[in-house]
Amino acid sequence: MTTFTPTTAAETLSTVQWALAEEAPLEVIGHGSKQGIGRPVQAEHTLDLSRLTGVTLYEPAELVLSAKAGTPLAEIEALLAENGQQLAFEPMDYGPLLGEAPGRGSIGGVLAANLAGPRRLKAGAARDHILGIHAVSGRGEAFKSGGRVVKNVTGYDLSKGLAGSWGTLAVLTDVTFKVLPTAETETTLAVRGLYDEQAVAAMALAMGSNAEVSSAAHLPYPAVARVNGGRFGSDATTLLRVEGFAPSVTARLAMLTALLKNAGPLEEIAGEKSRLLWGEVRDCAPFAGNDERPVWRVSMAPSDGHAMVMALRRQTAVDAFYDWQGGLAWLRMESGEPEADLMRALVKKHGGGHATLVRASAADRAALPVFQPQPPALAALSARLKGEFDPKAILNPGRMA
């Protein structure tokens, strides 16, 4: 049992080549903040990228930043903030949900897990902002894809191909992201007391307006009681975020207020409080903590999610809240049982999508498909792709199986 901690891309390559020659599988980790997601990896050795660090290029005017894969996300976000910029897709931090300290993720992990946040509706996910990568395949070869400019269609987009691959195709050594200006200000409009179905309708109305809402979430009770220090009490709350230049935010908020004046009692949450609130939604704060109750992350068409949750509630006790206009449902199974078959059957029945068991005991994660099983032809294609990158299955074997 050896842990390799390379500090250069060349050392990373050499480690993978050694593992390949020995046919000794590697568990690939950055800082380990998401190690508890996926099937437990059966690997004798660990490839730890936490010392492969450093920002290698940052040009604010060109909107690009490159960093070695193990660079802490927190360090990158701090650097961007100094220049009034950000990763617009606001990558979530799984740490608190998995009972770990916050702020531990790496920039490579952001891509490997294809992280996103509440601004997903407007700004997309990591896959939408990745411009280029350097990586080492399971074949023991260093390769690159993409570039360091914001517009590029030269060759297959393998950078996107590695998004959400959880370290099972290649080991990222260097990533380049598009960065964008941070909004000058933000204000959240909260609508109080809506049932899920009403909230989904209100969010669709808001998102389809010219108010340019960048995030839309709905927190029923009891999830709502666990954000912003309990300020919302026990009333379900629907949140709509408006970001931009101050005069524009004021105008759009007025537009939104007029649009939703009959929806329910309205309340404005400005500035820092708004930012904190969306940070809590992003990091799934209502279910955070040292808690083994299973948590599902379910992605469906925004109008479909609540009907699936309603059907699920009829069969088992669930604590739920919604992001992405209702298209992302976070669900905690109060009985302690993951109910994977039931969950996936209901997702399918209510219009399709996918469900990932992001928090569960190691035993459940070993026994159940953590990631959504795919139809046979698609599963076969994914398996062939894995074979082309990592034919000996030495990188995170079994993690996504």
Place this chain on the structure above:
Amino acid sequence: MSGLAMPKADSETMARRATIVADLRAIVPGEGVVETVNEMRAFESDGLTAYRQLPLVVVLPETVAQVSRVLKYCNEHKIRVVPRGSGTSLSGGALPLEDAVLLVMSRFNRILSIDYPNRVVVAQPGVTNLGITRAVEEEGFYYAPDPSSQIACSIGGNVAENSGGVHCLKYGLTANNVLGIEMVLMDGEVIRLGGRHLDAEGYDLLGIMTGSEGLLGVVTEVTVRILKKPDTARALLIGFPTSEQGGQCVADIIGAGIIPGGMEMMDAPAIRAAEDFVQVGYPLDCEALLIVELDGPAVEVDHLIGQVEAIAIRNGSTTCRISASEDERLAFWAGRKAAFPAVGRISPDYYCMDGTIPRKELPRVLHGMRELSEKYGLGVANVFHAGDGNLHPLILYDANKPGELESAEAFGADILRLCVAVGGVLTGEHGVGVEKRDLMPEMFNETDLDQQMRVKCAFDPGHLLNPGKVFPQLRRCAELGRMHVHKGQVAFPDIPRF
């Protein structure tokens, strides 16, 4: 065709042409199979008209089942297939092959569903880019990516090329606006990637498919995201004495946290050609003309117009006009939008290139281009998506003069090499196709290209789908799959281990 080596035609396939045509007619009845030379002429090239080739036969299927059966048949009989949408590719992505079936998707021309609550449209791949906007504009929505061929180009072709357009700095490329596709693999399997939900599960095959230039599968349905049309759009027309000042102005706008809906630059030859053509009052005394369009709520647009104007003046602009009406805004754009035909008036032929550079390298690249222009004795005019560094040099030549096409191509290749040398890339939005295929080694080494080709092997191990495009040299999948493992090699001795 000027010195472009395509895969050697398979003589066995050529000899079986009559049988193949008959077999395809059994799959796609009626007028869906086109085989006479006269009728096939319409398909012999795409938007890159310097290259022409008649296909073996043209098939225009109407159903997914037909696409699946055609591909399965071709796969079983080792017949090559070139997919084609509307044929507007500027890189020869849909250039036929002598021994290949040309699979034309134009009959897939229906919008299948419009879902306003989720803001998505499901369309067949032959629907035009603009057709999607037309279908939803009454409700105030639009589809954001707007390649200049949007009136003709198909949404399926947009997926194949990952098409961009003037608005993509703010609103993204095709890849950022497509949520799902249905596609057929070369073996006839039909698969779906993504859907109406915001992210797809598993490996990002949708990300790999988008921009894969018809080499991995044939798209039979596309689900795109639509956006609410902005309340207002206003533009500034700004002239600078030097391209350095224009470039710095763009950098300062972005530095101020402003991402305009569109930001276009033209150099002196392009300005002159455009003004001669459309006469909208472009200033002729400047070296760089910038059009900055701001869109959104009226109050935001007014607020930002003032800021951009101040930035322009600070950078020494000699002209700065602000559109006071929709007509004036459109007039600002008229010259830019007519830049290609305008250049077409001053030169018998022009060759449009498409590199991307880090924006700060613009003066260096323009200078290099002037030197190359002298070397090759050919003029060049530049239009530039300034926000994202995507450069479209238009090389002026006369195809009737012996050797000029070859000179223009060599000039173009040198420009792209220059783009790569300054940290840029070969193509920002037009694709590699056949045009830039042989330049791929400028950007990628053999290992990089091999890994890309291995992705191809996962989708189409026989290299039957659109061969001869994108990759300069095709290597067999069996060869690519071979592992070179050196047993007993010790891991890097300096790696810290715990």
